[in-house]
Amino acid sequence: MLTLLEQIDKGTLWHATGGIHPPECKVQSNTTDISSMRLADEYTLPLPQVGDNAVLTVAIGDYVTKGEVITSGSHFGYLPVHAPTSGHVTHIEQRPSNHASGLPVLSCVIRPDGLEKLSDKIHSKLSLDDIEHVSNQEILSKIQQAGIAGLGGAAFPSHIKLNPASDIELLIINAIECEPYITSDDMIMREQSDAIMQGIAIIYQLLKPKRLIIAIEDNKPQAINLMQQALGRSVLPKEGVRVTSVPTLYPSGGERQLIQILTGQEVPSGAIPAQLGILVQNVATCYAIQDAVLRNYPLIERVVTITGNNVSKPGNYWLPIGTPISHLLSQTGFKGNESDKVIIGGPMMGYALYNDSAPTLKGTNCVLLPDINEIAPEQKELPCIRCGECAVVCPAQLLPQQLFWHAKAQEYDKAVSFNLNDCIECGCCTYVCPSNIPLVEYYRVAKSAVKVEIEEKKQAELAKQRFELRTQRLEDEKLARETKQKEAAERRKSSMTGTDKDAVALAMARIKAKKAAESNATEVSPAASDDKRDAVAAAIARAKAKKAASATNEGSTDELPVDDKQAKVAAAIARAKAKKAALKTAEDETVAPTSNSDIPVDDKKAKIAAAVARAKAKKAALNAADEDSQIPINDVVTPVIDAESPVDDKKAKIAAAVARAKAKKAALNAADEDSQIPINDIVTPVIDAESPVDDKKAKIAAAVARAKAKKAALKAAEDTPEIPATGIDAPVTDTEVPVDDKKARIAATVALAKAKKIALNAAENVVKEPATKVDEPIMNTEVPVDDKKAKIAAAVAKAKANKLAKQAKLDNEKD
Numbered sequence: 001m002l003t004l005l006e007q008i009d010k011g012t013l014w015h016a017t018g019g020i021h022p023p024e025c026k027v028q029s030n031t032t033d034i035s036s037m038r039l040a041d042e043y044t045l046p047l048p049q050v051g052d053n054a055v056l057t058v059a060i061g062d063y064v065t066k067g068e069v070i071t072s073g074s075h076f077g078y079l080p081v082h083a084p085t086s087g088h089v090t091h092i093e094q095r096p097s098n099h100a101s102g103l104p105v106l107s108c109v110i111r112p113d114g115l116e117k118l119s120d121k122i123h124s125k126l127s128l129d130d131i132e133h134v135s136n137q138e139i140l141s142k143i144q145q146a147g148i149a150g151l152g153g154a155a156f157p158s159h160i161k162l163n164p165a166s167d168i169e170l171l172i173i174n175a176i177e178c179e180p181y182i183t184s185d186d187m188i189m190r191e192q193s194d195a196i197m198q199g200i201a202i203i204y205q206l207l208k209p210k211r212l213i214i215a216i217e218d219n220k221p222q223a224i225n226l227m228q229q230a231l232g233r234s235v236l237p238k239e240g241v242r243v244t245s246v247p248t249l250y251p252s253g254g255e256r257q258l259i260q261i262l263t264g265q266e267v268p269s270g271a272i273p274a275q276l277g278i279l280v281q282n283v284a285t286c287y288a289i290q291d292a293v294l295r296n297y298p299l300i301e302r303v304v305t306i307t308g309n310n311v312s313k314p315g316n317y318w319l320p321i322g323t324p325i326s327h328l329l330s331q332t333g334f335k336g337n338e339s340d341k342v343i344i345g346g347p348m349m350g351y352a353l354y355n356d357s358a359p360t361l362k363g364t365n366c367v368l369l370p371d372i373n374e375i376a377p378e379q380k381e382l383p384c385i386r387c388g389e390c391a392v393v394c395p396a397q398l399l400p401q402q403l404f405w406h407a408k409a410q411e412y413d414k415a416v417s418f419n420l421n422d423c424i425e426c427g428c429c430t431y432v433c434p435s436n437i438p439l440v441e442y443y444r445v446a447k448s449a450v451k452v453e454i455e456e457k458k459q460a461e462l463a464k465q466r467f468e469l470r471t472q473r474l475e476d477e478k479l480a481r482e483t484k485q486k487e488a489a490e491r492r493k494s495s496m497t498g499t500d501k502d503a504v505a506l507a508m509a510r511i512k513a514k515k516a517a518e519s520n521a522t523e524v525s526p527a528a529s530d531d532k533r534d535a536v537a538a539a540i541a542r543a544k545a546k547k548a549a550s551a552t553n554e555g556s557t558d559e560l561p562v563d564d565k566q567a568k569v570a571a572a573i574a575r576a577k578a579k580k581a582a583l584k585t586a587e588d589e590t591v592a593p594t595s596n597s598d599i600p601v602d603d604k605k606a607k608i609a610a611a612v613a614r615a616k617a618k619k620a621a622l623n624a625a626d627e628d629s630q631i632p633i634n635d636v637v638t639p640v641i642d643a644e645s646p647v648d649d650k651k652a653k654i655a656a657a658v659a660r661a662k663a664k665k666a667a668l669n670a671a672d673e674d675s676q677i678p679i680n681d682i683v684t685p686v687i688d689a690e691s692p693v694d695d696k697k698a699k700i701a702a703a704v705a706r707a708k709a710k711k712a713a714l715k716a717a718e719d720t721p722e723i724p725a726t727g728i729d730a731p732v733t734d735t736e737v738p739v740d741d742k743k744a745r746i747a748a749t750v751a752l753a754k755a756k757k758i759a760l761n762a763a764e765n766v767v768k769e770p771a772t773k774v775d776e777p778i779m780n781t782e783v784p785v786d787d788k789k790a791k792i793a794a795a796v797a798k799a800k801a802n803k804l805a806k807q808a809k810l811d812n813e814k815d
Contacts, residue, residue, distance in 0.1 A: 004263060008170070008211055011244060014264035016257055018395040019249040020428050022180050022348065024219065025374075029307040030183035032315045034191055037331045043084050043322035044095050044359040045108045047071060054081055056108060062089045067119040067298050069145075070108060079147045079157055082298040083119075084320030087112040098325075098344060098358040100351040107359075110322075126294045128201060128235055136206050139293055146292030147299045147362075152253075152282035153345070155363035158289065161279070162206050169277040171209040172262060173200055173286060175216040175223065176246060176253035179346035182366045184303040185283050187316045189216070189223040192287055193230035199286030201235050202293050207279060212241040213262055214283075219248045250348065251426040255280045257395050269419050284365075299362060304328075308369035310336035319360055325367065326356040334369060341375065343368040348427040382435040390429035390439060396422045400429040404439055407446035412453065415446050423447075544577040706797070 002010070047054050054071030064070060064083040071081045091109035096102050131139070144159040152174060177185040189196060204212060214231070216224045228243045246252055246261060256267045259278055267273055273280060284303065291297040300321055307314040312333025319328065325342060343350040345366055360367075390400035399418055406415035420443065429439045496504070 004265075005169075005211055008213065008263065009240070009242075011242070013244075013246065014261055016249060016252055016261045016395065017397050018393045018428065019251065019257075020393050020431055021248070022250055022431065024248075025180045025307075026183050026186070026219075028314045029181070029305050029316055030186055034187050034303055034316045034318060036318045037323075037328065039085060039112045039114060040320075040323050040327040041111070042090065042324070043087075043110045043112065043320060044324060044357075045070070045081050045084070045110065045322045046095070046097060046105045046359065046361070047081060047108065048105060054078065056092065056106075058089050058108065060089050060092055063087070064089065064110060065117045065119045067122050067300055069298075077157055077160060078144075079149060080145060080298075081108075082147055082300045082321075083110055084300045084322050085110065085112040086115050086117040096355040096358045098353065098361050098364065100353075102353070102355050102358070122296055122298075128198060128294075131202060131205065131293060139202065139206060142293050142296070143289060146288075146297070148285065148288050148292055149299070149362050150282055151284040151288060151302060151362065151365065153349070153363055153365060155361070158281075158285060161281070162203060164207075164274040164279060166274060167277060168207045168209045168274065168279045169211065170263065170279070171204065171207055171212045172258060172278065172280045173212070173214040173283055174253060174255070174258060174280050175214060175220075175227070175283040176258060177220070178217060178248070178250045178253040179348050179366075180250075181307050181368055182305050182346050183307075184305045184316050184365050186220050186223050188284055188287060188303050189220070189227055193223075193226045194233065195290050196227070196283055196287050197230045197234035197236065198294065199288070199290035202289055203281060203286065204236060209279070210240060212236065214241075214243045215246050215258060215262060216243065217248050217252070218245045251395055251424065251428065254395060254424050254426065256424070269422050302362065302365075304360060304364055305366040306332050306369070307366070309371040309374055310334060310340055310369040319364075321362055322359045324356070325353065325358055325360070328360075328367060329356060329369070336369060336371060340372075341370065343370070347375070348431070349425060379436040381437050384435055384437060387434060389432045389434070393428040393432050395426060395428065396424055398423060400439055403446070404437065404442055407442040410449070412446055412450050416450060420446055420450065541577075541580070544580075711801070 047056060054073045056070065057072050058064060058070045063086075065086045066083060068083045069080045070083055070089075073080070087110045089108060090111045091107075093107065093109070094104035095107040095109070097105045140159045140163055143162065144157070148158040149155040150158060150161070175185055175189060177183070200212070200214070214227055216227065218224075224243060224245055231241065231243060244262065246258075251257055252261055255273060258280060259273055259276075260266055263278070265276060265278075267276060288299050288302070292299070301318050302321065303316050304319045305316050306328060311329075312335060314332070317328070317332075329342070341352045342354075342356060344353050344364060345351065345368070347368060347370070350366070350368060384401065384404065386401065388401070391398075394400055396419075402418050403415050403420055403423070406412070406418065407420075412420075423443050425440050425443060427440050430437070433439060
C-alpha cells in the first residue's frame with residue numbers, strides 16, 4: 001500500500017463531499033490585464049482592520065508618505081496600518097465600515113497630494129540569495145511589519161500562520177478561486193507567476209515541508225501553464241514540488257475541502273490543519289510576502305475584481321487599501337441606480353453594501369455590481385419542506401436543516417452541538433433550497449450570538465477570578481498581620497522582666513474579672529428579677545397589712561381604748577398600706593435597699609416576725625373590707641398613738657414581733673442587693689438584744705423616745721382631721737418611765753445624723769420619695785440591749801417624732 005506522500009507524488013486526488021456547479025461568469029473580468037486607477041480624492045483607513053486593535057500615531061494635519069506606518073501596537077497579533085499614498089491627514093473620525101452591518105468605526109482619512117512619495121523604509125529589491133542568510137524570526141518580523149494578512153478572504157495575520165507549533169509535512173498553495181465572477185488570483189498568476197514563486201520559496205524556507213502542492217482549478221489552463229513554467233525557473237527543489245490541477249467544483253477552494261481533495265484527510269471539528277502537519281496559503285498572499293521580504297514593501301494595495309453587468313469597464317485593478325467604493329464605481333462606469341446592489345465578494349459568500357463611502361480592505365477581492373438579470377429578485381421565505389437537499393450539497397457534512405431550526409428558535413447551544421462553527425458559510429444550502437430560506441443568514445446571526453455569549457462568559461469568569469484573588473489576598477494580608485502581631489508579642493514577652501510580667505498578669509486578671517462581672521450582670525434577666533421582686537414586694541405588703549390590722553383590732557379592746565376618729569384613721573392607714581404594697585409589686589423602678597449590716601439579725605426572731613407579719617396582713621385585709629370611711633392617704637402611713645393609754649405587756653410583745661419582721665426585711669434587702677430587688681421602704685434592722693448592755697439606761701432611752709413620739713402623733717391627730725400618710729410607723733411607747741434629758745439630747749443629735757445619712761442614700765438611688773419614708777424600729781425594752789445602740793435608737797425616734805410634729809403644724813397653717 002502506498003503512503004500518503006507517495007500518493008500525492010503520483011497526483012492522486014480524492015472525491016470531495018457535497019458542492020455545487022453554479023455558473024462561473026469569469027469571462028467578463030479575465031480577458032483584460034490588471035490595470036490601475038487614478039488616485040481618489042481621499043482614502044479612509046479603518047484602524048481595526050485585522051489583528052489586534054491599533055493605536056493611531058498621527059494627528060490631523062500631519063503629512064504622511066506612501067507606505068508609512070500610522071499605527072502602533074504591542075500585541076503578538078498586531079498588524080500595522082500603512083498610508084496607501086502620500087498626503088495629509090484631514091480627519092480622524094467615525095466612518096462607515098466595509099461590513100454587512102455598516103456600523104461606523106474609527107478611521108483615519110488621508111487626502112493625497114498626488115506625488116506618491118515613498119517612505120524611507122522602502123528600499124531596492126533584494127535577491128533570494130540574500131534571504132537565505134536571514135533568520136526565520138527576521139523574515140516573520142518583516143512579514144508582520146508589512147501588515148501581511150491572508151488575502152483569500154479570511155485576512156488572518158500571516159506571521160502567526162507561518163509560525164506553527166508543529167512541523168509541517170505538506171504545504172498547499174491555494175489558487176483554486178472557485179467562486180463565480182472572481183478572477184483576481186487567476187490574473188495575478190498570469191502576470192506575476194515568477195514573483196509568486198519567489199514568495200512560495202520564502203515560505204518554503206520558513207517551513208521546510210516534505211511536499212509542496214500548488215493547487216489550481218482546471219478552468220484556469222493559462223494560469224496552470226504559466227505557474228508550471230515559473231516553477232521550473234524558481235529555486236524551489238524539483239522533487240516533492242508540483243502544480244496540481246483540481247476539478248472545478250464549488251467550494252473546493254475552502255481550506256478543509258481542498259485538504260480533503262488533495263490528501264483524503266478530514267480536519268477534525270475544532271482542529272486546525274497545522275495539527276495534521278498541513279498548511280494552506282493563498283497565492284495572492286505569496287505575492288505580498290515576496291514584496292514585503294524582498295522589497296520591504298508593505299501591503300498597501302491589492303488586486304480587486306470589479307465585475308457585473310452594471311459596470312462599463314469590468315476587470316481587475318490594483319486598488320490602494322482604503323479606496324472608497326464610490327470612487328471605483330465612478331472610475332469603472334457604474335450603470336445601475338441607487339436601488340441596485342453593490343456586493344463585496346462573490347455572489348455565494350459576499351454581502352451587500354448599502355453605503356458606497358465604505359473603503360476597500362485587505363480582504364476585499366471582488367466588488368460585484370449585478371443587474372436585475374444576474375441576480376434573482378428577493379422572494380418570500382416559505383416553510384421548510386424537509387427535502388434534504390441542503391444536507392446533500394453541504395461540503396462540511398453538516399445538517400443544515402437542524403442548524404436552521406435551532407438558529408431560528410434561538411437555541412444556540414443546541415446549534416453549537418450540531419457543529420455550527422464548522423459551517424464555512426459557502427451558501428450551497430441557500431443556493432439549492434426550494435423554499436427560498438436564507439439559511440446562511442440564520443447561521444451568521446447564530447454565530448454572532450454565540451460569540452457574544454462566549455465573550456460574556458469569559459468576562460464573568462475573569463471577574464470571578466479577580467474576586468477570588470482579591471479575597472485570597474485579603475485573607476493572606478490578615479494572616480500576615482496576625483503573624484506579625486504574634487511575633488511582636490513574643491518579642492515583647494521575651495524581653496519583659498519579672499516585674500513587667502507581674503504587672504501584665506494583674507492587668508489581665510482585672511480585665512477577666514470585669515468581663516465576668518459584666519457577664520453575670522447580663523445573665524440576670526429582667527424577667528427573673530421581676531419575678532423575685534414581685535414575690536418580695538407581696539410578702540412585705542402582707543406583713544404591713546397584717547401589722548396595721550392587728551393594731552386596729554387591739555385598739556378596740558378594753559386594754560387600749562381609742563376614740564372613733566382614731567379607729568377610722570388606723571383603718572385608713574391599713575387600707576393605704578395594703579394598696580401601696582399591691583402597687584409596688586407592679587412598679588419597675590429599682591430602689592436600692594439600705595441596711596445596717598453592722599448589726600446582726602437573729603434568724604429565729606426573723607422567722608417569728610415573718611409569721612406575725614402574715615397574720616397582721618390577713619387581719620388588715622378583713623378590716624379594710626369593713627371600713628366605709630375614705631381618708632386620703634399619700635402612700636405612706638403614720639399610726640395614731642394614744643399617749644394616755646397604758647401600754648401592757650401584750651403590746652410590748654407585738655412591738656417586738658414587728659421589730660423582728662422589719663429586721664428580717666432588712667436582712668432580705670441586704671441579701672438581694674445583687675439581684676436588684678426593689679424594696680419600697682428604708683428599713684433599720686432590730687438591735688441585737690443579746691449584746692451586754694446597761695439595762696436601766698436602755699429602758700430610760702426607749703421610754704423617752706416612745707413618749708415623745710406618742711405625744712407628737714396625738715397632737716397631729718387632734719389638729720388635722722385628715723392626716724396625710726408619711727410612711728413612718730411610730731413605735732409603741734411607755735410614758736411611765738422617767739426620762740434623762742441629757743441622754744435625750746444625745747439621742748436627738750444621733751438621730752439627726754442618721755436622718756441625713758438616709759437622705760443621702762435615697763438621693764443616690766434616685767428614689768424621689770419624702771424623707772419621712774422610714775420604718776422606725778420598735779424597741780423591746782424588756783430585753784437587755786447595748787447602751788450605745790439604745791441611745792442611737794432613742795435619738796432616731798426623737799428626731800422622727802419632732803419631724804412629724806413640724807409637718808402636722810405646717811399642714812394646719814396651710815389649711
